[in-house]
């Protein structure tokens with residue numbers, strides 16, 4: 001009798017703790033969202049960045065995520081981007097205008113295929129997952145913000161609550177961006193023209209975990225890496241979905257030992273916060289600039 005009462009008490013205590021922990025997580029995410037909504041750097045980025053871009057946008061999508069892909073793909077296409085999608089299982093009718101190929105294969109292999117025939121060699125390239133949403137702004141504005149911050153290789157920060165792996169990629173308030181020693185290969189990366197032939201085509205093994213080690217070394221050639229904080233993303237898909245986690249981990253471990261990296265966090269540092277923008281965005285046309293500056 002006594003022991004069953006005890007175990008009932010223990011069970012409800014455990015349940016109580018779980019509820020408290022979960023509520024704290026939800027409260028933290030809501031607070032972060034509220035702070036993001038009033039962050040002046042988020043507002044300035046949204047108001048000042050042009051909604052036009054000549055970037056190439058590539059993504060491998062699963063049919064199940066077509067509706068979400070359509071949201072940013074249609075917007076990017078009408079903003080002037082060359083949208084190039086690869087259908088992993090089958091082409092979704094709503095994405096057919098931008099689907100350049102279809103079929104299974106490794107993530108990077110398919111991305112390379114989608115990129116291969118683009119007729120725009122000297123423009124920014126945006127590579128993104130099919131399970132990611134922009135929280136504010138558009139892909140065009142994101143590309144223009146990367147240009148305005150002077151970064152060569154950049155990823156938008158994760159909003160709190162987004163599926164993410166490394167703490168350095170979590171959004172920081174009160175800055176446009178941070179120059180860092182690390183950019184992750186997913187869920188969204190912007191490759192600027194100056195660094196494009198150092199990063200693309202992608203190495204074609206698996207998902208490319210550990211490729212960040214090679215990218216972080218590009219800093220010694222004068223390239224700038226960073227995380228964009230003023231325009232963040234929400235990665236709602238699970239990490240490593242649809243891929244063999246063990247194989248990927250083995251591949252990354254081999255790359256790490258070859259480059260004397262014991263822990264990936266060793267190569268993840270923030271160099272400085274970026275709180276000012278270049279006056280003219282290389283991606284924007286002259287008419288965009290004059291439109292923006294008129295009252």
Ligand SMILES: [Mn+2]
Nearest residue numbers: 129131187237
């Ligand atoms: Mn994903």
